[in-house]
Amino acid sequence: MKVLAFDIFGTTVDWRTGVAEQVADIAVRHGVELDAGRFTDEWRDRYLPSMGRVNRGERDWAYLDTLHRETLDELLVARNLDGLFDEETRWELVRTWHRLPAWPDAVEGLTRIRARYPVAALSNGGFALMTGLIKAAGLPFDCILSAELAKAYKPDPRPYRTTAALLDVPPEEVLMVACHNWDLDGAQAAGLRTAFVERPREKGPHRTADRSTPGRDHSVASFTDLATILDC
Amino acid sequence: MKVLAFDIFGTTVDWRTGVAEQVADIAVRHGVELDAGRFTDEWRDRYLPSMGRVNRGERDWAYLDTLHRETLDELLVARNLDGLFDEETRWELVRTWHRLPAWPDAVEGLTRIRARYPVAALSNGGFALMTGLIKAAGLPFDCILSAELAKAYKPDPRPYRTTAALLDVPPEEVLMVACHNWDLDGAQAAGLRTAFVERPREKGPHRTADRSTPGRDHSVASFTDLATILDC
Numbered sequence: 001m002k003v004l005a006f007d008i009f010g011t012t013v014d015w016r017t018g019v020a021e022q023v024a025d026i027a028v029r030h031g032v033e034l035d036a037g038r039f040t041d042e043w044r045d046r047y048l049p050s051m052g053r054v055n056r057g058e059r060d061w062a063y064l065d066t067l068h069r070e071t072l073d074e075l076l077v078a079r080n081l082d083g084l085f086d087e088e089t090r091w092e093l094v095r096t097w098h099r100l101p102a103w104p105d106a107v108e109g110l111t112r113i114r115a116r117y118p119v120a121a122l123s124n125g126g127f128a129l130m131t132g133l134i135k136a137a138g139l140p141f142d143c144i145l146s147a148e149l150a151k152a153y154k155p156d157p158r159p160y161r162t163t164a165a166l167l168d169v170p171p172e173e174v175l176m177v178a179c180h181n182w183d184l185d186g187a188q189a190a191g192l193r194t195a196f197v198e199r200p201r202e203k204g205p206h207r208t209a210d211r212s213t214p215g216r217d218h219s220v221a222s223f224t225d226l227a228t229i230l231d232c
Numbered sequence: 233m234k235v236l237a238f239d240i241f242g243t244t245v246d247w248r249t250g251v252a253e254q255v256a257d258i259a260v261r262h263g264v265e266l267d268a269g270r271f272t273d274e275w276r277d278r279y280l281p282s283m284g285r286v287n288r289g290e291r292d293w294a295y296l297d298t299l300h301r302e303t304l305d306e307l308l309v310a311r312n313l314d315g316l317f318d319e320e321t322r323w324e325l326v327r328t329w330h331r332l333p334a335w336p337d338a339v340e341g342l343t344r345i346r347a348r349y350p351v352a353a354l355s356n357g358g359f360a361l362m363t364g365l366i367k368a369a370g371l372p373f374d375c376i377l378s379a380e381l382a383k384a385y386k387p388d389p390r391p392y393r394t395t396a397a398l399l400d401v402p403p404e405e406v407l408m409v410a411c412h413n414w415d416l417d418g419a420q421a422a423g424l425r426t427a428f429v430e431r432p433r434e435k436g437p438h439r440t441a442d443r444s445t446p447g448r449d450h451s452v453a454s455f456t457d458l459a460t461i462l463d464c
Contacts, residue, residue, distance in 0.1 A: 118363055128400030131350055131375045143363045143376045148398070166380070168360035 001193055002169045004113060005145065007154075007178035008123040008130065009100075011197060012110075012223075013137060016040060016204040018100035026092060032084050037204055039075070044203075046071035048182070051124060051153035061151040063126050068094045098129055102137040103199065109223020110140050112232040118142045122163050122176070124153045143167075155186025164192070175217065177226065181210050193217045195226055233425055234401045236345060237377065239386075239410035240355035240362065241332075243429060244342075244455075245369060248272060248436040250332035258324060264316045269436055271307070276435075278303035280414070283356060283385035293383040295358045300326045330361055334369040335431065341455020342372050344464040350374045354395050354408070356385045387418025396424070407449065409458065413442050425449045427458060 009015045016037070024036035050067040053059050072093055076082045085093065113119055120143050123130050127146040134141055145163050152158035164171040171191030178184050179199040187194050195218035202209045212219040220226045241247045248269075256268035282299040285291050304325055308314045317325065345351055352375050355362050359378040366373055377395050384390035396403040403423030410416050411431040419426050427450035434441045444451040452458045 118367060120363075126400065127375070127398040131352075131399065135350060135374050142367050143359070149381065166359040167363065168358065 001117075001175045002173040003118045003120060003167050004175045004177055004195075005120045005122040005160075005163050005187075005192075006110070006141070007176070007180065007183050008121055008125060008133070009097075010199055010202040011177065011179045012106050012121070012139060013100040013102050013133065014201070015044070015097070015100050016202065019043070019096045020204070022096035022099070023093065026089060026096075030085065030089060032081065034081070038206070039079070041204060041206060042079075043068075043071060043075055046074065055153055055156040063148065064097075064124060064129060065094050065126065068097060097125070098132055099136050100133060102139055103223075105222040105224045107138060107140065109225075109227050112224070112227035113230060114140055114142060116230070116232045118167070120145050120163065120167065122154075122159065123147065124159075155182050155189070157186065157190040160187050160190035160192050164190075177223075179210060181213055184216060188215070195220060197222065197226065233349075233407045234405040235350045235352060235399050236407045236409055236427075237352045237354040237392075237395050237424075238342070238373070239408070239412065239415050240353055240357060240365070241329075242431055242434040243409065243411045243415075244338050244353070244371060245332040245334050245365065246433070247276070247329065247332050248434065251275070251328045252436070254328035254331070255325065258321060258328075262317065262321060264313065266313070270438070271311070273436060273438060274311075275300075275303060275307055278306065287385055287388040295380065296329075296356060296361060297326050297358065300329060329357070330364055331368050332365060334371055335455075337454040337456045339370060339372065341457075341459045344456070344459035345462060346372055346374060348462070348464045350399070352377050352395065352399065354386075354391065355379065356391075387414050387421070389418065389422040392419050392422035392424050396422075409455075411442060413445055416448060420447070427452060429454065429458065 006012055020036045020040040023039055027034040050071050054062060072090060110119055119141050121130055121134060121141045122145045124147045126148045130144045130146050147153045147159040150158040150162035164174050175193045175195055176187035177195045177197055179197050179202055184194040184196060194216045196212040196216045198221050200209050218229055238244050252268045252272040255271055259266040259268060282303050286294060304322060342351055351373050353362055353366060353373045354377045356379045358380045362376045362378055379385045379391045382390040382394035396406050407425045407427055408419035409427045409429055411429050411434055416426040416428060426448045428444040428448045430453050432441050450461055
């Protein structure tokens with residue numbers, strides 16, 4: 001193993017808390033009554049299906065912000081909230097995904113691992129979105145990679161293979177770190193090694209987070225545990 | 233201006249000193265008499281022409297390491313040194329471009345600028361090469377971009393436009409920082425803003441470095457001067 005690639009939403013940052021808090025603020029400001037946590041859950045439910053349409057070629061490449069905007073519009077109709085948020089506010093809601101808090105162990109774990117290995121971010125978030133999010137959260141990555149560079153979304157094999165190609169190593173020398181089995185299954189299918197990291201609160205209080213499944217190279221409770229296992 | 237993109241070879245790191253010192257070491261180890269400085273100058277002379285052939289479509293995209301290997305082989309023939317370095321040593325020579333010292337003002341200047349703006353590396357060096365070089369030199373960039381992502385080399389407009397597109401800003405909101413007029417001319421032609429930074433020792437003792445030409449948005453003596461001009 002020569003380099004590590006880290007998933008971001010859920011694995012490195014707490015999207016559910018970060019988005020729900022910002023959605024709640026925006027709703028209050030517009031006098032809209034909303035269970036921001038449930039709203040965020042339902043928005044996220046539309047995440048994988050929207051990317052699947054791109055991966056299957058049913059539509060051209062679209063930036064994550066575009067997909068978030070489309071799924072937001074659908075959700076507002078489905079919840080009878082369609083008249084309540086104007087154009088500007090809808091984009092403000094989309095941008096809640098641009099500023100999210102890191103999990104408490106993320107900076108320390110990454111710092112220790114980075115002292116020994118190159119560490120890359122590999123997200124379905126766009127390149128600009130990731131650059132801003134990682135800077136704001138103070139996450140010490142060596143480089144940022146994005147599904148945007150492959151014009152295909154994880155778990156399609158293309159972003160994983162593009163990662164290995166850009167880092168100039170064979171796929172089996174990349175360790176993909178994520179808290180989602182769909183992501184690690186995709187990485188494994190593309191020939192990468194995998195580390196499952198438990199994020200029990202990733203989906204908030206109403207949903208059950210993924211548990212590790214057999215066949216992963218590593219299974220850990222935090223980035224600092226991963227650092228220890230890797231002798232970092 | 234929203235983001236800054238920094239050239240690397242010559243602008244941020246001292247390629248001439250770094251490559252010449254490593255070439256001298258390798259030559260001594262192989263018992264080859266060589267003026268490593270002149271050898272490095274002549275190798276670098278073949279840099280822009282080799283990339284021009286890619287940009288004009290006379291050959292398919294080739295990674296910078298591949299171009300460096302080809303120009304090395306040509307240079308060894310031209311200097312009657314062809315029999316003296318084996319395959320492994322030639323790749324070792326190519327990799328001298330992967331580990332280069334930062335100019336003394338680079339880390340401090342970047343750190344100050346980064347506190348206010350996103351800072352990107354934009355090099356003709358490959359993505360993996362840049363990731364390793366920037367990590368080894370301890371340069372605090374927010375993200376790494378490479379001509380490799382556009383499959384065209386600067387000064388072709390494509391890498392500059394790809395930079396703006398990936399950072400999700402119009403070209404005129406990117407400030408390109410470089411010590412080469414050919415790079416800044418390319419950036420300007422692609423619609424970017426430009427900052428010339430003087431690097432008088434960039435080409436070593438036998439060559440004259442570029443001087444600033446009229447029409448640049450900024451012209452500075454160091455990255456720390458640039459930080460000051462930008463109120464960072």
